[in-house]
Amino acid sequence: MSVKFWRTPLDSEKVVKPKAEIHIIKDQCKGCGYCIQYCPKKVFEESEEINARGVHPPKIVDEKKCIICSFCTAICPDFAIYVKEKQCKDGC
Amino acid sequence: MTEVVEQHPFAKYLREAMMPHIWCTGCGNGIILNAFVHALDELQIDLDKLVVVSGIGCIGRTAGYTNVDSFHTTHGRPIAFATGVKLANPELEVVVISGDGDLFAIGGNHFIHAARRNIGIKVICANNFNYGMTGGQFGPTTPLKASTPTTPYGNIEHPFNLVHLAAASGATYVARWTTLHVRMLTASIKKLLQRKGFSFIEVVSQCPEIFGRRNKMRTALEMMEWFKKAAVIANFSDPAKAEITPEKIVVGEFLDLEKPTFEELLREKMNEISKENGE
Ligand SMILES: Cc1ncc(C[n+]2csc(CCOP(=O)(O)OP(=O)(O)O)c2C)c(N)n1
Ligand code: SF4
Ligand code: SF4
Ligand SMILES: [Mg+2]
Numbered sequence: 001m002s003v004k005f006w007r008t009p010l011d012s013e014k015v016v017k018p019k020a021e022i023h024i025i026k027d028q029c030k031g032c033g034y035c036i037q038y039c040p041k042k043v044f045e046e047s048e049e050i051n052a053r054g055v056h057p058p059k060i061v062d063e064k065k066c067i068i069c070s071f072c073t074a075i076c077p078d079f080a081i082y083v084k085e086k087q088c089k090d091g092c
Numbered sequence: 093m094t095e096v097v098e099q100h101p102f103a104k105y106l107r108e109a110m111m112p113h114i115w116c117t118g119c120g121n122g123i124i125l126n127a128f129v130h131a132l133d134e135l136q137i138d139l140d141k142l143v144v145v146s147g148i149g150c151i152g153r154t155a156g157y158t159n160v161d162s163f164h165t166t167h168g169r170p171i172a173f174a175t176g177v178k179l180a181n182p183e184l185e186v187v188v189i190s191g192d193g194d195l196f197a198i199g200g201n202h203f204i205h206a207a208r209r210n211i212g213i214k215v216i217c218a219n220n221f222n223y224g225m226t227g228g229q230f231g232p233t234t235p236l237k238a239s240t241p242t243t244p245y246g247n248i249e250h251p252f253n254l255v256h257l258a259a260a261s262g263a264t265y266v267a268r269w270t271t272l273h274v275r276m277l278t279a280s281i282k283k284l285l286q287r288k289g290f291s292f293i294e295v296v297s298q299c300p301e302i303f304g305r306r307n308k309m310r311t312a313l314e315m316m317e318w319f320k321k322a323a324v325i326a327n328f329s330d331p332a333k334a335e336i337t338p339e340k341i342v343v344g345e346f347l348d349l350e351k352p353t354f355e356e357l358l359r360e361k362m363n364e365i366s367k368e369n370g371e
Contacts, residue, residue, distance in 0.1 A: 025098050032118030032312045038272075055117070074130065074274045077115065077122020079100045 019086040020066035024057060028080035031055030035072035035081055041065040044072070105129035105139075107159045114153065118312020120271040120297030121151045124218050127274050128189065129158070131281035143177050143186045145170040147194035150225045150299070151218035154189045168198030171206045174213045182212070182355045185285060192219040192233040196252055200232070207261035207290050212353040214284045214291045219254060220299035228302030235336065239306045254294045255331040259347050264289035266331060266347040270296040270319035273343060280345065289353050296341055 009015075022043070029051060036044045036058050043066050047059035058081070066083065073082045103111075106129070115121045132139070139160050146155035148167035155162040165173045170188045178186045188195075195203050195217050206213065222240055223229045230240040230247050233254065237246040258266045265287055269277040277295060284291045298304060298315035309315045319341065326334075327344040334342040 023098060025100060028100075028112060030117040034118065034313070034316065037313055037316070071275075073101075074126060074278065075123060075272075077119055077126065078112065079102060079106070079122075079126065082100055084101075 016088075018068060019088060020063055020068045021084045021086040022060055022063055022066060022072075023082050023084070024060070025080045026057040027052040028078050029053070029055065029057035030078050030080075031057065032077060033058075034075045034077070038075055039072055040069060041067055102126070102129045102133060105132060105159055106157055110157050113157055115150060116299075116301040116312075118298065118300050118315070119150070120220060120295065120299070121154070121218055123271040123274055124151070124189070124216065124277075124295050124297060125154055125157060127278045128154075128187075128216070128281055130278050131285060134278070135282055135285060137185070137285060141184055143174070143184050145174045145177070145186065145188045145190075147190040147199060148225065149191035149194050149223070151189065151191045151220075151297075152194060152225070168194055169202070170194065171199060171202035171213065171215065175202075175206060175211050178211060178213050179355055179358070182359070186213045187285070188213060188215045190215075190217060191224070192217060192221065192254070193223045193231040196232045196254065196257075204257070204261040207258060207263045207292070209354040210262060210264060210289045210351060212288055212290065212355055214287070216281070216284070216293045216295065217254060218297045219294050220297045220303060221251075222299055222303045224299045224302060228299070228306065233336075235338065238303075240303070241306075251336070253331070253335045255292075255334050255346050258292040258294075259331045262290065263292045263347065264349050264351060265291035265345075267292075267345045268294040268296065268334065268341075268343050270323050270341060270343060271298060272316055272319045273323065273325075276325075276343075283348075287350075289350055296336065296343070 044058040045061050046056045051057050070083050142160045144155050144158045144162040146152040147165050147170040155164040170190050174186045174188050219233050221234050223231050229242040233251045234247050255266050255268050267280045300312035300315050304315045322341045323343050325344050326342050331346040
């Protein structure tokens with residue numbers, strides 16, 4: 001979704017929107033579903049695959065929608081997911 | 093070529109040999125541990141000055157999971173142990189992380205008197221409304237009418253309101269959050285770690301495997317949805333009116349004040365007596 005401004009912000013050229021890099025440590029996931037349910041941007045859904053613990057870990061539907069609020073990192077009881085800002089040297 | 097194992101940013105706060113933890117799918121204990129180490133990370137706490145103490149229970153395993161000096165005491169005794177650590181080494185930050193059964197049934201007297209004496213320890217209670225570890229028996233926080241293996245026809249005992257109990261006993265900081273309020277919980281833990289006096293946080297937490305299933309919530313997510321629906325944030329409201337019911341869970345900070353701690357008054361008294369004796 002692109003934001004519409006009533007005027008162009010003066011620094012819009014300089015401001016770079018941070019991009020997310022989501023890490024799912026699949027075999028650590030116990031499949032509670034909290035990250036899927038409570039992500040405000042609905043970035044995840046349950047995957048088809050079965051991990052080492054016999055559950056379906058989440059998969060990323062659209063990483064570009066992530067706003068790096070890191071709620072998934074905070075709510076995961078199993079330290080199985082975390083988000084970082086992508087280090088974009090020459091754009092990405 | 094060696095395989096690169098992905099490292100969670102908080103992995104350094106956890107004892108590698110003890111991971112993965114034994115807690116069930118969606119158990120609130122994992123969220124509490126996550127919030128706790130998150131607070132340590134944000135404050136960049138000196139880990140050599142931190143002691144974590146737990147009693148027995150599912151949440152009691154926290155002492156073994158945090159990669160700091162820690163002690164897993166006998167059932168009900170973490171506050172007694174923590175009191176000793178704090179009085180011997182007042183410069184240490186001593187945090188008790190334990191269960192509702194451990195802190196308020198067998199360990200109830202330790203709690204009220206540590207709060208009354210304002211011993212500068214910090215207590216985080218995972219209130220999952222039952223004795224998770226031993227099969228989910230009812231305890232002092234089990235809601236009226238709730239089903240547990242030892243109240244199969246519904247609980248007929250009135251539960252403690254822990255925030256009211258803590259405030260009335262003399263705690264200087266009292267807060268309650270559910271595990272869904274993990275951001276506020278982390279902020280509260282940060283506050284707790286920076287305070288002087290006896291401080292208490294109740295975390296309303298889910299035991300989906302036993303308490304949830306027996307009370308018509310089939311999954312961990314359903315328990316979380318209960319918290320979402322029932323929680324009402326009311327900061328600095330009257331803790332006496334914050335009883336937990338299936339319809340309403342009042343959360344927030346209830347109390348935040350300072351008064352001289354036991355260890356401060358003790359040092360003062362010792363100095364006074366040595367001076368009188370001309371030492
Ligand atoms: C002296 C003693 N009595 C009883 C027990 C059995 N016991 C182990 S854990 C526990 C209750 C734990 O409940 P709680 O503190 O709420 O922790 P949870 O497992 O719910 O996280 C009991 C009664 C024990 N270990 N030691
Ligand atoms: S919150 Fe963690 S354990 Fe639960 S489904 Fe997501 S990655 Fe798996
Ligand atoms: S029995 Fe309950 S409290 Fe214990 S680990 Fe399982 S869900 Fe958590
Ligand atoms: Mg319990």
